[in-house]
Amino acid sequence: MVALADSLFHGVLFAEPLFQSLPVYVVLPAASVGALVWIGRWHQRLALALAALITVQAIAWAAIWAPRTPHQWLRVPSTAAALLARVQARAFQVPRWSFASQGVVGRFSSRTDVRPLPAPRNVPVHGPTWFVVVPAEGVERRKSTGEAMTVIGQLAGRLHATLIAHGQGVWVFRWSPPPGVRSVTMPSGRDAAPRLGPARGQRAATC
Numbered sequence: 001m002v003a004l005a006d007s008l009f010h011g012v013l014f015a016e017p018l019f020q021s022l023p024v025y026v027v028l029p030a031a032s033v034g035a036l037v038w039i040g041r042w043h044q045r046l047a048l049a050l051a052a053l054i055t056v057q058a059i060a061w062a063a064i065w066a067p068r069t070p071h072q073w074l075r076v077p078s079t080a081a082a083l084l085a086r087v088q089a090r091a092f093q094v095p096r097w098s099f100a101s102q103g104v105v106g107r108f109s110s111r112t113d114v115r116p117l118p119a120p121r122n123v124p125v126h127g128p129t130w131f132v133v134v135p136a137e138g139v140e141r142r143k144s145t146g147e148a149m150t151v152i153g154q155l156a157g158r159l160h161a162t163l164i165a166h167g168q169g170v171w172v173f174r175w176s177p178p179p180g181v182r183s184v185t186m187p188s189g190r191d192a193a194p195r196l197g198p199a200r201g202q203r204a205a206t207c
Helices: 002-007 019-040 044-072 078-090 146-156
Strands: 097-101 113-117 122-124 129-133 162-167 170-175 181-185 195-198
Touching (some): 019 044, 078 162, 113 129
Parallel strands (some): 097 129
Antiparallel strands (some): 129 170
8 A cells, every 4th residue: 555655646756665665665575475375375376376476577677677776776986975974974963954965865864854955945944054965976856967056056155155075076065044044945956046034023034
């Protein structure tokens, strides 16, 4: 039922193996074996036929996807991964809020609030916020790197964020929101500048 719900998701996330569904993919093979054993008690030939069908299907999918794994799913070079590890160990001990590119956002999932980039929508910010922008590495949903480069430009320009680390295709910024600012809308590649949202009772501000 969970896998069916994922497949019925509207938009570009159709049939995506989301992390919330990982227990299904781990438990389902064991449950399938259990079901085959139960069927085999009553219909041994049917159980053997189903087991053969499942085995052939697994081998076929492995033959299709195994050769594609290095360039399809393992797309963060070791040099970039090493830089991200250093940033995570040194800079992310104190800040609780962060944004990271979709391809590497899982590495920072232990933060209090972490959101994927690009994020062309109004999102809350609570104090110093870190941005980890990796335009060309990782498994990204968007084919173009233009949005990520626009985010980098706005962080370095209008938002006056501090560049903490840069190298191996990785940009790391630290941004302190102006007083009264409680939200930010990052550019989507079409916006000219990010929009900052005020706290209640405050006028809107734009950097």
